[in-house]
Amino acid sequence: MxxxxxxxxxxxxxxxxxxxxxxxxxxxxxxxxxxxxxxxxxxxxxxxxxxxxxxxxxxxxxxxxxxxxxxxxxxxxxxxxxxxxxxxxxxxxxxxxxxxxxxxxxxxxxxxxxNPAAEAAFTRLREELIAEGKRTAEIFAESGGVWTAYAPLSGETFTPNQRSGRSQDQG
Structure with missing residues (x-):
């Protein structure tokens, strides 16, 4: 509701x-x-x-x-x-x-x-938090139990002795 x-x-x-x-x-x-x-x-x-x-x-x-x-x-x-x-x-x-x-x-x-602008701003922040939480859950699931760090601002993930993420996928 x-x-x-x-x-x-x-x-x-x-x-x-x-x-x-x-x-x-x-x-x-x-x-x-x-x-x-x-x-x-x-x-x-x-x-x-x-x-x-x-x-x-x-x-x-x-x-x-x-x-x-x-x-x-x-x-x-x-x-x-x-x-x-x-x-x-x-x-x-x-x-x-x-x-x-x-x-x-x-x-x-x-x-x-x-103030509809304030309501919209916090709604946007809420949506960003939900999307970040989903992305974090995906990374956790993809990690297979390996220690993984996620940098939400860059979208990159880091694992020991490996580096994966958006910037590597781009070339």
């Missing part, structure tokens, strides 16, 4: 600061803001939220106060709601706004995406 959320990690956008120049994570890695289709105002606010996270920490990576910690968490939930509204109900937003907490706030829009 369109818009249905399953347990698949590539249908959940995680949101947390982690020194990656973005607070958005999808699949197994960070997502550059330029790849999200989110509005410029929301991207600016996400970047500001991340910056205040770093500014409100001590040299020991602790919050300077409980107030700063609570404020950061509250702002994160508000921003997660805005991300959810822009991408629509096809994706859930998991906001891990404060490390060390056991709970994660998960939000999902109830209305269609307010």
């Amino acid at each position: 369109p818009g249905e959320i399953t347990d698949a990690p590539h249908e959940i956008i995680r949101m947390f600061p982690d020194y990656a120049d973005t607070v958005l994570w999808f699949g197994d890695g960070p997502v550059e803001y330029s790849d999200t289709g989110l509005t410029a105002a929301l991207v600016d606010d996400l970047q500001h939220w991340e910056q205040t996270f770093y500014e409100s920490r001590t040299d020991d990576f602790e919050f300077v106060s409980r107030t700063a910690e609570a404020s950061h968490a509250e702002e994160g939930v508000k921003l997660a709601g805005r991300v959810s509204a822009e991408v629509g109900p096809r994706f859930a937003i998991a906001c891990d706004s404060v490390e060390g907490r056991d709970e994660t706030v998960v939000l999902r829009a109830e209305r269609p995406a307010e």
Whole structure:
């Protein structure tokens, strides 16, 4: 059913600061803001939220106060709601706004995406993750149990004492 959320990690956008120049994570890695289709105002606010996270920490990576910690968490939930509204109900937003907490706030829009470009961008990212997963499974099946590494950006596979993949197939 369109818009249905399953347990698949590539249908959940995680949101947390982690020194990656973005607070958005999808699949197994960070997502550059330029790849999200989110509005410029929301991207600016996400970047500001991340910056205040770093500014409100001590040299020991602790919050300077409980107030700063609570404020950061509250702002994160508000921003997660805005991300959810822009991408629509096809994706859930998991906001891990404060490390060390056991709970994660998960939000999902109830209305269609307010920003079709953002919904399309994350749909494309989801499709890329699915295709990459299928390709990885194919490589694993083709390897016959031999250690194999796959470089998704180049499409090449590497095995001990052998090299195969797209560039070798091309000549």
